[in-house]
Amino acid sequence: MFGSLLFLPWWFTVIAAIAFLAYFNAYEILFWGLFGDFLYSASVTEFFNFQFIFVSLFTLLFIGAYFLKKRLIFYNV
Amino acid sequence: MMSNYLLHHKEKGKHLFTKAFVGVLLVALILALVQIVFPKSLSGVSNFVSAPFWKSKNFAVSKIVNSAGLLRSKKALIEANNDLKAQIESNDLVLLSLDLFKEENIRLKELFDRQIPDTEDSVLGVVLARPSASMYDTLIIDVGSGSGVRKDNYVYIAGDIFIGKIDEIYKKTSLVRLFSSPGEVTQVGVGLESISANAEGIGGGNFIAKLPRGIGIEEGDIVTMPDVSLKVFAVVEEIDADPSDPFLTALFKNPVNINDIKWVQVITNR
Structure with missing residues (x-):
């Protein structure tokens, strides 16, 4: 995720996050999201x-x- | 008595998951609050951590690209070299006439007693992260407060094409907010007559503006910023005129692909 945030387009990062969520209870994607916002964010006027x-x-x-x-039957949540 | 171990275990697991999620969300909220109250603290750390990775990537990519040239045939390289030389000669002639026009422009301004802007001090910066990396339409460049960059300094490509302003500065990096950021409105002049318009950014170097019909703008007209300098803002890409609407919609586009730029110039005294 770190590499994706730094080097790859944002949509790839979103797909990677979805993939992590599909396989794990990936709490850390919230921190990666914060990291991405700290790096790139500018206030969105709209x-x-x-x-x-x-x-x-x-x-x-x-x-x-x-x-x-x-x-879903595949997951034991 | 039947054991309810599995049910008990599942309920315990569900509660643990909820607690963990709430805990993580709380920590994320606290960090977000810290970012709001002390804007540069966490952003500065993030940039500091990420900058070496971006620079390493740029270094590695340039090495790979240069090495790939070794695999090309000699003939292909000679042909490419000759084409580039011819292109440079042609561009030199165009630049010569451009210099003449600039000279004439300055003399005309002096004649009409308009103030000529002082020589611009600029800093060259390498683009570390392009707009495609985030949803914000921002760039990160490798010059910061240490190089004399200040907030709201203008950023250009190739010296003459506006792309944005410095939004955040750190010691060794800066965040550039592009004029084409969604919702960003910039006052511009369209065409030779510099018809006033408000260009609203829609992302990726694209803008949209509403203009009254019949003003005589055409596709390919240059869009500039309304001051006395000769800086290009965008080019008119498309005009959409609905006969029932008194206004037409003009789409402007930055003449350079924002996702391909490697170098920018930051004007430090404007």
Whole structure:
């Protein structure tokens, strides 16, 4: 994830986060999201100068993955 | 009595998961608050940690690209060399006429008693991270406060094309916010008559502007910033005119691919 945040496009980082969530309870993606925001963020004028897009997206993915896993037979959550 | 070990274990696991998630979220919130209250603290650390990796990557990529040239045939290299020489000669002629136009422009401004801007002091910076790495449309460059860079300094490519301003400065790196960042509005002049417009960034070096119909702009017109310098902002890429709408929508694009740039110039006295 660290390498993806530094060297690869953002959409690859998001796909990698989804892949980690699919296989593990990857709590650390929240920290990677924060790291990405600390590195690259500038306040987004369209969203009231919000500057935590990565961590917000990863939090939503995490919560979504949690609820999805509860309903899927493959996961023992 | 049946043992409820599995059910008990599963419930315990679920509670543990929830507690761990809440704990992690709390820590993340605290870090985010620290970032809001002390904006440069954690960003500075992140940049400090990441800068060596970016520089190593740039070094490794340049070595690989240079080595790949060794695999090409001699004939292909000679042909490429000749093409580049011809291109340089042609560009030199164009630059010569450009210098003449600049000279004439300065003399005309002096004639009309307009203030000529002082010579611009600039710093050359290497791009460490391009806009594609994040969702923010920002660049990270390898010059910071140590090189005389200040907040809101203008950033150019090739000396004449505006791309953005310095948004955050650290000791050895800076964050450049591009003018094309979504929601960023910049006042510009379109075409030879410098028709005033507000260009709104839509990301990736692209802009959108609404202009009244019938003003005579065309695709390919140059868009500039409304001051007395000759700096290019964008080029008119497309014009969309709906007959029922009194306004037309013009799409501007930065003439250089933002995701391919390697060097930028930061004007430190503007």
